[in-house]
Amino acid sequence: MILQVNDISFEGLSNDDAVKILRESVQKPGPIKLVVAKCWDPTPRGYFTLPRQEQSRPV
Numbered sequence: 001m002i003l004q005v006n007d008i009s010f011e012g013l014s015n016d017d018a019v020k021i022l023r024e025s026v027q028k029p030g031p032i033k034l035v036v037a038k039c040w041d042p043t044p045r046g047y048f049t050l051p052r053q054e055q056s057r058p059v
Contacts, residue, residue, distance in 0.1 A: 001036060001037045001039070002018070002022070002034060002035070002036055003035045003036060003037055004033075004034070004035035005021055005022055005025045005032065005033070005034060005035075006025055006032060006033050007033065008021055008025075
């Protein structure tokens with residue numbers, strides 16, 4: 001997830017506004033500074049397993 005482009009925060013912006021800022025930034029010569037967030041769960045909980053109290057049933 002992109003949080004900022006060249007010190008312009010995306011907080012509170014719509015997707016359309018954020019894309020507009022990003023497109024304008026790539027048109028300018030020079031480097032682009034991105035601040036990104038990586039979503040990561042260090043303790044996955046097995047999202048595709050059945051709860052222990054329920055028996056598995058044929059589909």
